[in-house]
Amino acid sequence: MPxxxxxxxxxxxxxxxxxxxxxxxxxxxxxxxLCEMTNLGLPVPPGFIITTKACNQFLVSGGHFPQGMWQxxxxxxxxxxxxxxxxxxxxxxxxxxxxxxxSAVSMPGMMDTILNLGLNEKTLKGLISLTDNPRFCxxxxxxxxxxxxxxxxxIKAEKFEEEIEKIKNKKKIAKDTELTIKDLKILLEKxxxxxxxxxxxxxxxxxxxxxxxxxxxxxxxxHVKRAVDYRNFHGISHDLGTAINVVTMVFGNMGSDSGTGVxxxxxxxxxxxxxxxxxxxxxxxxxxxxxxxTPKSINKLKEELPExxxxxxxxxxxxxxxxxxxxxxxFTIEKGKxxxxxxxxxxxTPQAAVKVATDMIKEKLISEKEAIKRIEPKQVEQLLHPMxxxxxxxxxxxxxxxxxxxxxxxxxxFDADRAEELAKKGEKVILVRPETSPEDVHGMLAAQGILTAxxxxxxxxxVVARGLGKPCIAGCEQIKINLKKRELxxxxxxxKEGEILSINGTTGEVILGEVPxxxxxxxxxxxxxxxxxxxxxxxxxxxxxxxxxxARRARAFGAKGIGLCRTEHMFFGEKRRPLVVKMIMxxxxxxxxxxxxxxLPHQRRDFEGIFKAMDGLPVIIRLIDPPMHxxxxxxxDLIEEVATxxxxxxxxxxxxxxxxxxxxxxxxxxxxxxxxxRGCRTxxxxxxxxxxxxxxxxxxxxxxxxxxxxxxPEVMIPLVCHVNELKIEQKRLExxxxxxxxxxxxxxxxxxxxxxxxxxxxxTADKIAQVAQFFSFGTNDLTQMTFGFxxxxxxxxxxxxxxxxxxxxxxxxETLDREGVGELIKICVKLGRKIKPNLEIxxxxxxxxxxxxxxxxxxxxxNYVSCSPFRxxxxxxxxxxxxxxxx
Numbered sequence: 001m002p003x004x005x006x007x008x009x010x011x012x013x014x015x016x017x018x019x020x021x022x023x024x025x026x027x028x029x030x031x032x033x034l035c036e037m038t039n040l041g042l043p044v045p046p047g048f049i050i051t052t053k054a055c056n057q058f059l060v061s062g063g064h065f066p067q068g069m070w071q072x073x074x075x076x077x078x079x080x081x082x083x084x085x086x087x088x089x090x091x092x093x094x095x096x097x098x099x100x101x102x103s104a105v106s107m108p109g110m111m112d113t114i115l116n117l118g119l120n121e122k123t124l125k126g127l128i129s130l131t132d133n134p135r136f137c138x139x140x141x142x143x144x145x146x147x148x149x150x151x152x153x154x155i156k157a158e159k160f161e162e163e164i165e166k167i168k169n170k171k172k173i174a175k176d177t178e179l180t181i182k183d184l185k186i187l188l189e190k191x192x193x194x195x196x197x198x199x200x201x202x203x204x205x206x207x208x209x210x211x212x213x214x215x216x217x218x219x220x221x222x223h224v225k226r227a228v229d230y231r232n233f234h235g236i237s238h239d240l241g242t243a244i245n246v247v248t249m250v251f252g253n254m255g256s257d258s259g260t261g262v263x264x265x266x267x268x269x270x271x272x273x274x275x276x277x278x279x280x281x282x283x284x285x286x287x288x289x290x291x292x293x294t295p296k297s298i299n300k301l302k303e304e305l306p307e308x309x310x311x312x313x314x315x316x317x318x319x320x321x322x323x324x325x326x327x328x329x330x331f332t333i334e335k336g337k338x339x340x341x342x343x344x345x346x347x348x349t350p351q352a353a354v355k356v357a358t359d360m361i362k363e364k365l366i367s368e369k370e371a372i373k374r375i376e377p378k379q380v381e382q383l384l385h386p387m388x389x390x391x392x393x394x395x396x397x398x399x400x401x402x403x404x405x406x407x408x409x410x411x412x413x414f415d416a417d418r419a420e421e422l423a424k425k426g427e428k429v430i431l432v433r434p435e436t437s438p439e440d441v442h443g444m445l446a447a448q449g450i451l452t453a454x455x456x457x458x459x460x461x462x463v464v465a466r467g468l469g470k471p472c473i474a475g476c477e478q479i480k481i482n483l484k485k486r487e488l489x490x491x492x493x494x495x496k497e498g499e500i501l502s503i504n505g506t507t508g509e510v511i512l513g514e515v516p517x518x519x520x521x522x523x524x525x526x527x528x529x530x531x532x533x534x535x536x537x538x539x540x541x542x543x544x545x546x547x548x549x550x551a552r553r554a555r556a557f558g559a560k561g562i563g564l565c566r567t568e569h570m571f572f573g574e575k576r577r578p579l580v581v582k583m584i585m586x587x588x589x590x591x592x593x594x595x596x597x598x599x600l601p602h603q604r605r606d607f608e609g610i611f612k613a614m615d616g617l618p619v620i621i622r623l624i625d626p627p628m629h630x631x632x633x634x635x636x637d638l639i640e641e642v643a644t645x646x647x648x649x650x651x652x653x654x655x656x657x658x659x660x661x662x663x664x665x666x667x668x669x670x671x672x673x674x675x676x677x678r679g680c681r682t683x684x685x686x687x688x689x690x691x692x693x694x695x696x697x698x699x700x701x702x703x704x705x706x707x708x709x710x711x712x713p714e715v716m717i718p719l720v721c722h723v724n725e726l727k728i729e730q731k732r733l734e735x736x737x738x739x740x741x742x743x744x745x746x747x748x749x750x751x752x753x754x755x756x757x758x759x760x761x762x763x764t765a766d767k768i769a770q771v772a773q774f775f776s777f778g779t780n781d782l783t784q785m786t787f788g789f790x791x792x793x794x795x796x797x798x799x800x801x802x803x804x805x806x807x808x809x810x811x812x813x814e815t816l817d818r819e820g821v822g823e824l825i826k827i828c829v830k831l832g833r834k835i836k837p838n839l840e841i842x843x844x845x846x847x848x849x850x851x852x853x854x855x856x857x858x859x860x861x862x863n864y865v866s867c868s869p870f871r872x873x874x875x876x877x878x879x880x881x882x883x884x885x886x887x
Contacts, residue, residue, distance in 0.1 A: 034049070050243060091123060117144070211246070226439055270351060404462060411427055500512075542864045563848065565622060567693055774841070842866060858882035
């Protein structure tokens with residue numbers, strides 16, 4: 001007889017007591033933490049979790065539950081009935097549940113929640129009899145129909161809200177809590193009618209059908225636009241899926257001894273160590289975060305319900321100690337009993353993130369390495385965003401809650417679609433809404449800042465803005481928004497859509513017009529944290545700086561050298577540019593040298609300032625790189641000017657001068673100037689230009705060295721594609737350097753090297769390394785030449801569709817392309833160090849400030865990355881994180 005085989009049943013559903021915090025990818029963050037709190041003995045309503053695996057199976061199967069999942073759900077409902085002593089669908093002691101989403105990665109407000117499942121005409125009567133509180137019961141039922149209709153059946157929320165507003169306006173009341181039992185009964189009938197008219201069906205009375213439909217709706221909410229936009233923005237995988245938490249309902253809307261709230265164990269705005277949050281008495285879960293009513297500060301709970309506040313504070317402290325991170329808590333008080341509905345690591349502003357991390361090191365809650373891992377590089381970038389100049393005269397028209405710090409100016413827009421549309425055109429916008437909801441997320445992503453008339457510090461607008469690192473003012477009740485007229489009014493001042501508005505998320509001030517911004521400074525906490533990062537990282541962090549001011553700023557931000565000083569930027573300016581134009585137009589080398597001699601003191605002065613600022617640190621100076629025509633007027637403009645002058649009959653010297661300029665420009669005109677006479681080619685064809693620059697560099701170095709400055713000049717010869725170019729240029733320019741040092745009677749250490757920005761140079765690096773004393777990857781041009789893209793044309797015309805259609809995963813000009821450009825870098829490093837094992841190699845393109853690109857540079861063993869001064873702190877953090885990730 002054949003042996004019997006038993007197929008192991010897939011487990012799709014877990015009771016809270018069966019899970020723990022480590023199971024977040026299976027149970028979702030919310031579910032895993034509900035399990036953890038249950039196991040810690042905290043007051044958590046009984047419930048169970050349907051796994052993320054079940055969600056993914058449901059989505060790939062076209063909306064069918066995986067085999068066995070529904071049966072396990074029914075079994076778990078029976079267990080919850082046993083735990084609570086209530087009956088799901090029971091007429092005497094009905095069990096009501098919520099169905100809530102919960103991804104492995106926190107996505108506040110992005111997916112759907114349905115409360116009060118299990119209510120119908122029969123259970124409503126049972127609930128009224130049980131609670132002796134008919135107002136609460138009718139309110140719970142109308143909320144359920146409203147949520148179910150919107151989330152499960154797709155009925156527009158406005159349909160329900162309009163009916164509520166009609167009754168409130170008729171009775172001249174402001175709050176939902178002022179609605180009477182009679183009002184709620186009227187609303188119930190109207191809601192049922194809306195449901196029937198919109199769906200063609202009566203509201204479902206079978207509680208099991210309600211649950212089944214709700215589970216499907218919450219699974220499907222994984223793919224709603226707002227959730228997809230949020231994941232795209234935050235780089236969260238679309239394959240994770242959401243778990244579903246089915247939780248016994250506890251009610252905060254049962255009178256003055258009940259309530260609901262959100263609390264943080266520390267301030268998510270500043271990081272201050274104190275209980276922070278908001279609550280509403282006689283309210284249900286969504287009321288606080290939806291922003292429909294402006295809640296009270298958590299400190300007031302100490303006065304209203306002191307025992308509850310004491311217990312909540314104790315739980316908050318214990319949870320923070322347990323998770324070793326700031327916790328975001330949701331709680332409900334039902335008839336004087338505290339219930340914990342959620343804990344998760346709290347979203348926080350960049351300021352708070354840095355302060356909390358450094359404070360927790362001091363408190364010995366976490367290690368220095370753990371603190372470094374917790375801070376996202378983009379948070380450091382946001383921390384260094386400009387703020388409003390305190391000396392500026394501004395017209396403050398309103399003040400709200402300072403929900404997320406920072407400052408921004410932009411055109412007023414009143415809806416998310418318009419915000420997204422204008423942002424795509426390059427416009428800066430401020431999204432202004434009565435309150436935001438998950439449907440507004442795409443507009444919030446596009447806006448510079450967010451302003452809402454309603455809602456508190458834990459409202460949807462506040463939480464999402466903090467996560468995005470954008471300034472936000474919430475609960476600004478002084479402003480009245482008229483969506484039909486597309487205008488806001490505050491203190492008799494009108495501002496229409498399209499007008500400029502500024503917000504100060506740090507103070508909560510709403511300002512009419514644009515405001516001047518100032519550069520921020522690093523906080524002591526950030527400096528402290530980056531010192532830890534510097535101890536961990538191996539990769540050097542240098543800066544791109546073209547003048548003494550940028551060099552000083554770079555050093556203040558912790559740069560350990562200048563990786564790119566673009567000398568052509570020194571040719572601009574009122575006094576310099578005319579000399580450059582005359583130099584280019586010179587008919588003989590003698591004349592050209594005459595104008596170069598006048599330019600030399602200007603360049604030398606800049607180099608002296610940079611060397612002083614970087615005393616003791618290396619400074620890589622790139623010789624002139626862009627095509628000469630960039631310093632001259634545009635050919636098309638000159639042709640038009642000459643034609644206009646002739647048409648007007650203008651003759652003589654004025655016309656001759658203009659025609660002479662046009663003649664020179666036409667001679668220099670190239671079909672593709674970026675692949676033409678530039679870089680080392682300019683130095684080979686016009687040697688006097690690069691000779692002047694090297695003379696200025698070494699005169700500056702020698703003269704500041706005499707004053708006690710420790711100088712380390714490194715001269716970079718750009719756009720080399722063949723070793724012979726470097727042989728010619730480097731030998732000639734080293735002779736100039738030696739000549740200057742002899743004249744100045746000073747000997748200084750120096751290097752001559754090249755910028756690797758052409759694929760051929762990378763592939764022949766062993767030959768080039770025989771001459772060059774250092775390599776520096778110009779990854780911007782290397783990317784252009786490897787892809788065959790002109791960056792400006794690509795970003796203007798086709799790069800966005802490429803990213804949208806997933807032809808490319810990332811913009812290759814923002815994040816280094818590892819498969820193509822990265823392979824060239826690897827080959828170059830291997831070949832170069834085969835000749836010179838200690839060859840100094842770095843990156844000086846914009847990728848030097850991108851965390852993913854920095855990680856790659858660390859992996860291939862480069863010596864340093866160089867980026868703009870403001871990105872130096874980001875690069876220092878990312879370089880340390882690359883080491884920790886490797887380990």
